[in-house]
Amino acid sequence: MLNVSGLKEGFVLDHIRAGKSMSIYHYLGLDKLDCQVAIIKNARSSKMGRKDIIKIECGIDVLDLDVLGYIDHNITINIIKDEKIVEKKTLKLPKKITNVIHCKNPRCITSIEQELPHVFVLTDEEKEIYRCMYCEEQYK
Amino acid sequence: MRHLLSPLDFSVEELSDLLDLANDIEKNPKKYAHVCDGKKLATLFYEPSTRTRLSFEAAMHNLGGNVIGFATADSSSASKGESVSDTIRIISCYADICAMRHPKEGAATVASLKSSIPVINAGDGGHQHPTQTLTDLLTIRSLKGRLDNITIGLCGDLKFGRTVHSLINALVRYENVKFVLISPPELRVPSYIREEVLKGFDFEEVTDLEHAIPKLDILYMTRVQKERFFNEDDYIRMKDCYILDKAKMRLAKDDMLVLHPLPRVNEISVEVDDDPRAAYFKQVQYGVYVRMALILRLLELA
Numbered sequence: 001m002l003n004v005s006g007l008k009e010g011f012v013l014d015h016i017r018a019g020k021s022m023s024i025y026h027y028l029g030l031d032k033l034d035c036q037v038a039i040i041k042n043a044r045s046s047k048m049g050r051k052d053i054i055k056i057e058c059g060i061d062v063l064d065l066d067v068l069g070y071i072d073h074n075i076t077i078n079i080i081k082d083e084k085i086v087e088k089k090t091l092k093l094p095k096k097i098t099n100v101i102h103c104k105n106p107r108c109i110t111s112i113e114q115e116l117p118h119v120f121v122l123t124d125e126e127k128e129i130y131r132c133m134y135c136e137e138q139y140k
Numbered sequence: 141m142r143h144l145l146s147p148l149d150f151s152v153e154e155l156s157d158l159l160d161l162a163n164d165i166e167k168n169p170k171k172y173a174h175v176c177d178g179k180k181l182a183t184l185f186y187e188p189s190t191r192t193r194l195s196f197e198a199a200m201h202n203l204g205g206n207v208i209g210f211a212t213a214d215s216s217s218a219s220k221g222e223s224v225s226d227t228i229r230i231i232s233c234y235a236d237i238c239a240m241r242h243p244k245e246g247a248a249t250v251a252s253l254k255s256s257i258p259v260i261n262a263g264d265g266g267h268q269h270p271t272q273t274l275t276d277l278l279t280i281r282s283l284k285g286r287l288d289n290i291t292i293g294l295c296g297d298l299k300f301g302r303t304v305h306s307l308i309n310a311l312v313r314y315e316n317v318k319f320v321l322i323s324p325p326e327l328r329v330p331s332y333i334r335e336e337v338l339k340g341f342d343f344e345e346v347t348d349l350e351h352a353i354p355k356l357d358i359l360y361m362t363r364v365q366k367e368r369f370f371n372e373d374d375y376i377r378m379k380d381c382y383i384l385d386k387a388k389m390r391l392a393k394d395d396m397l398v399l400h401p402l403p404r405v406n407e408i409s410v411e412v413d414d415d416p417r418a419a420y421f422k423q424v425q426y427g428v429y430v431r432m433a434l435i436l437r438l439l440e441l442a
Contacts, residue, residue: 107265109244134246
């Protein structure tokens with residue numbers, strides 16, 4: 001197993017589907033954050049075969065991780081403080097996601113007003129259906 | 141502050157109160173002739189819809205208020221590229237309430253997020269047209285005395301007709317409403333209406349108006365548009381099946397009501413106009429009453 005030094009404060013995102021870590025890196029805007037990030041790709045996992053892991057050294061109030069629930073709700077979030085895991089978070093589908101997915105309905109107001117945020121609302125938790133907040137078109 | 145963006149924004153109780161108010165306006169127009177003195181309605185019509193706009197303007201004038209606005213996008217700042225969000229912030233300084241018609245879906249929702257005055261969605265593309273639904277409900281309740289325990293036939297273009305979809309959504313909230321969906325197979329209601337909205341409710345899909353008409357309490361007609369068909373033959377075959385004429389009216393109940401969101405082309409023959417069961421012009425009058433009631437409610441004046 002590859003060793004990456006432990007964190008003082010931050011997050012360890014575990015059980016990321018193998019190969020998905022870079023897209024999560026971008027979704028979370030980690031490229032814009034001035035902090036230490038370790039991306040571990042294709043780590044061996046007894047549960048998943050292979051998995052990706054992301055370690056982020058940052059203040060635990062800096063990142064909004066709710067969006068991960070939409071991307072992959074099997075990810076485990078370990079919150080680290082003083083080099084210890086203080087909380088293990090499992091993810092739920094977020095009720096609302098902003099500027100992660102975009103409305104593709106050509107009749108939607110967002111198609112002509114570029115500065116509008118693309119907001120999607122969870123309308124059916126069971127079927128995991130998100131609808132555009134403006135035109136109510138389902139995201140597919 | 142409240143807006144009206146979708147026909148389901150009001151609960152059944154709130155809707156019942158609104159329709160009561162509309163009926164009171166109908167009976168005592170003088171009582172309401174000055175309640176909006178000094179108030180202004182802005183009609184922001186990014187696409188032309190003369191009938192809807194005039195209905196709103198007549199409603200505001202009947203209440204003693206004034207109207208400002210524009211009737212097409214070219215005469216507004218939208219032609220210079222101004223966003224809906226900016227326009228509504230500016231209009232909020234000029235008027236007390238606004239009615240917006242826009243070709244894009246969700247435009248009124250965008251406006252409501254930045255507005256400091258109530259926004260009424262007067263149609264956003266093919267998405268919602270809530271005041272038409274309120275009009276339909278007021279017409280049915282006023283002339284039938286109820287919204288529950290009715291069999292309603294919806295006839296014509298059920299696929300693209302948003303008024304039909306909204307009306308179905310509104311009527312499933314009442315007890316014992318039966319739906320008879322009369323359309324050519326090409327123009328059936330979309331699957332989400334069958335599978336999500338009408339699931340568990342009493343409904344049937346038929347293609348023949350003559351067979352269906354005797355059991356109906358309400359017949360809601362819509363226009364079958366030629367451009368919806370792939371070939372001319374299908375259109376010609378279908379279009380005459382759905383023309384409501386005297387012969388078909390003879391098969392209907394004596395107290396059936398005929399509604400139509402208008403404009404009609406030829407789907408209701410003019411010979412039906414004098415039939416006491418033809419309610420589509422009364423429906424236009426109810427449209428004004430319900431808009432008056434809505435303006436009062438949203439301005440919290442009644």
